[in-house]
Amino acid sequence: MWTGIGLCVAGAAGLVVGGVLDVDAADPWASVAGGAAGLVGLALTIYALFSGASGGSGTPHASVTASGARSVAAGGSIGAVVTGDGVQAVAPPAAVPGSAPPSGGRPVTASGERSVAAGGDIGSVSTGDA
Template sequence: MTGQARIVVWLLAVLCGLAAVGLGVIAAVADLDTAGQVASVAGSVAGLVGVALSCYTLLRPSAAGSHGTAATAAGARSVAAGGSIGRAVTGDRVTLTTPPAAPPATAGTSGSAQATGERGIAATGGIGEAITGDEARA
């Protein structure tokens, strides 16, 4: 989560806390009918804001495009990923007897990965295991 997103989340949490305290004060000072009406209006407004944020999230560009990660594979049986790859197998008649290796930990997945040529493998993150030969056993 980015620093700006953390600030927004904390501000929303504080705002919700203040709203709850405000409704409690209204219930204590006024009466329960007034507090119920105020809570009903506040809930309706919060629901509409939630719908608007959901629509915005669905319609905005993907997160992968906004972080500058790009992956392209241009060769026969090439593999490219905009993140990490546990296991990539491009060979024929490969026998797999072990579980996939975990990709090495990486600091981030920014940049681009381009796999060119036959059976090329590229990733913006780590690659745990790449099997490109025919009739290999792993």
């Protein structure tokens, strides 16, 4: 993102300076700058597509591990989790539109007895015994 912003600022500044100094010389520079910006944009798009960058849908490459007795881990959101004995699951609260996105390829780890971890939202968790 910052590379794209930097290119836009540098291109705009170069065109303003070229336009003030010599309008006829600014035209070929604008053509070259536009072509270069297009190629850089294409390269960044292809890189983001194949590097596993996420727009909020998560990736299958996320490392999700749960270690420990009764631990729970999820790469996305969790509605309700009960790890205790004799406890009933309660309905999780309604999902809020625009809530936290899935982990996006980042590791999600729940380690330790009855630990719970999620890459997104967690609705309701009960880890104790009744």
